Amino acid sequence: MVKLRSKKNRKPHVAPDLSTPQGRARARRELVWGDHGFLRKMFSNLHQISPEMWRANQPSPKKVVEYAETLGxxxxxxxxxxxxxxxxxxxxxACEKAGITLVDFQVFSRDTPTKEALFAAKELFDTIEYPALMHCKSGADRAGLMSVLYKLLREQVPYEEAIEQLSLKYLHVKHGKTGMLDAFFQTYADYNAGRDPADWKPFLDWVEEDYDRLQVKEDFLREFGKGVQVDKILRRE
Incomplete structure (x- = not known):
């Protein structure tokens, strides 16, 4: 019988050494095969969402250079x-060579965002140098979350316009655990239901005073358990 190794017992991943031919070749394999880069070779899920901001999936080094040269x-x-x-x-x-500032700002696609992350996103959008591009792995869910926040916090557009960034157009599927992001924003919309759009409570005021992250998550998971398990069908992690 083959004994499977649990995640807890797996050895930590050792970074490939880019200064050696062997290490660089290994890094390339991890990008192309381990991270499914071959699927992104012909499709970058690239969209311009404002004059200063773009969204996409995980860029290859070649794409990084292309974004610097063609999009600035x-x-x-x-x-x-x-x-x-x-x-x-x-x-x-690639970013270092192209003169691009790489900012690591981790968010999650299958959890409700924390208040700290939401306020940090506002500060991030107010302080980075533009033009800018945001990406996750597929450019669908985490990029969708941050694009909605960008629209609400940076551009201050109406909710109905901002929430379009979290849609099938960008490959976001709400009928799985990634629907937790939709549930989060819908909770904000439900709070303001019946009000004129001009009278909606400011988003960060709602986050600070009314948002219960764990309750939103619990409510979503309760309803999610009653439906078709899309994540299992699509074998999503």
Whole structure:
């Protein structure tokens, strides 16, 4: 019988050494095969969401250079967090060579955002150098979350316009655990139901005074358990 190794017993990933041919080749394999970069070769899920901001999926080093040269990108927001794996190390190296500031700002697609992260997003959008591009792995869920926040906090557009950033157009699927993001924003909309859009409570005021992160998560998971488990069907992590 084959004994499977649990995640707790797995050895920590050792970063490939980009200064050696072997390490660089390994990093490339981790990007192309381990991180499914081959699927992104012909499709970047690239969209301009304002004159100063773009969204996309995980860029290859070639794409980083392309974004710098053709779009004038000065800042890339990496919404996946830091990593010892090749996809991150190669992106970081490419940004340094292209003169792009790489900002690591980790958010999650299957959890309700914390108040701290929401206020930090506002500060982030107010302080980075533009033009900028934000990305996660697929450019669908975490990029969608941050794009809605960008629209609400930076551009201060109406909710109905901002929430369009979290839609199937960008490959976001709400009928799985990523629907927790939709539930979060819907809770804000429900709080303001019946009010004229001009009279909606400011988003961060609602976050500070009324948002109960754990309750929103609990309510979503309760309803999610009653439906079709799309994540299992699609074999999503």
């Amino acid at each position: 990108i000065r800042t890339i927001l990496n919404l996946r967090g830091t990593s010892t794996k090749g996809y991150y190390l190669l992106e970081k190296e």
